[in-house]
């Protein structure tokens with residue numbers, strides 16, 4: 001498509017967008033009486049309008065039924081987590097038995113590593129990406145120490161200092177080089193900083209080939225990229241619900257465990273009653289019998305109120321469909337790239353996009369280096385109703401989310417960005 005940096009073009013694209021009505025299903029922060037230009041859905045997704053009604057319904061059912069609500073409420077709390085299974089499975093390309101919504105992301109990474117990081121003899125190392133999200137680094141390092149290992153057993157693949165990216169080839173080379181030492185490959189599918197999407201299928205295949213376990217942190221990938229966890233033979237994965245999936249601040253996370261690991265009592269696991277066989281759960285037998293699905297990793301009964309907004313959002317995902325969202329997403333990100341390049345020309349500021357240009361290697365995000373005046377321009381954007389994200393020392397991250405952002409958002413951002421650069425960059 002021939003992109004143009006003007007309002008008519010953006011409005012025309014919006015008029016032709018078959019997902020355009022989903023925007024009206026969300027609540028936007030307001031700036032001077034108008035919707036702000038919200039580009040931080042990769043950090044905290046917006047509130048679906050029906051979340052409030054669904055929360056009221058749960059409050060009502062609690063008031064009406066008390067404890068009986070576990071079975072009598074309109075969405076019985078006893079099996080509340082089950083309402084998430086189907087929509088989550090289709091978002092991450094899994095069988096329904098392979099996913100469950102529970103806990104927070106870092107908690108889940110730990111629970112899954114208890115089961116799937118089992119260092120033995122020489123095969124004891126973890127591979128991760130350099131400059132991984134801090135929480136992941138803490139989780140990985142503390143898992144190593146927990147097993148009596150040291151940080152020397154963490155292989156961090158460092159990004160290229162100029163491109164700031166880690167090529168898939170680099171990952172493959174690292175796996176080959178340390179083939180008989182790697183116990184676990186644990187990368188972020190989508191890098192939170194650069195917006196790079198790894199070739200998960202290829203890396204998973206190589207990881208399995210060298211005899212390692214392969215797990216993925218999909219914090220920035222779930223609800224953003226088309227993923228096929230089951231077909232790619234991924235062992236496990238976890239993601240947060242509050243980024244692209246709009247579950248609200250601190251909202252519930254999701255996990256994937258491949259079906260080949262289900263029903264096995266010899267897998268080490270931290271156990272809780274919600275992972276125990278449903279038939280005998282309330283007979284309270286002494287011996288734990290895992291549910292033969294990903295639910296075996298659950299510990300506690302579902303935190304209903306923390307899960308409601310996710311339900312509201314997943315309904316919209318089911319209606320929109322990941323494929324259509326992805327198609328729109330490619331166009332939005334490409335348009336944002338075009339606009340940034342236009343602004344680079346019109347202002348002469350050496351803006352540098354660090355996110356890959358290849359649409360298959362990125363999702364709904366662009367990270368742009370704004371040399372010198374980055375912070376000032378970022379503040380200018382915020383003052384003028386563009387909510388984006390700042391990363392030291394000079395990166396502005398923007399996520400045009402296909403569920404609720406549109407072309408006009410990007411056009412309007414472009415104009416404000418251009419003004420800001422002209423004002424501060426001399």
Ligand SMILES: *Cc1c(COP(=O)(O)O)cnc(C)c1O
Nearest residue numbers: 104105106133135188192219240
């Ligand atoms: C957002 C994010 C987290 C956040 O972890 P929580 O446990 O949900 O607080 C962790 N890892 C990555 C890669 C993230 O992007």
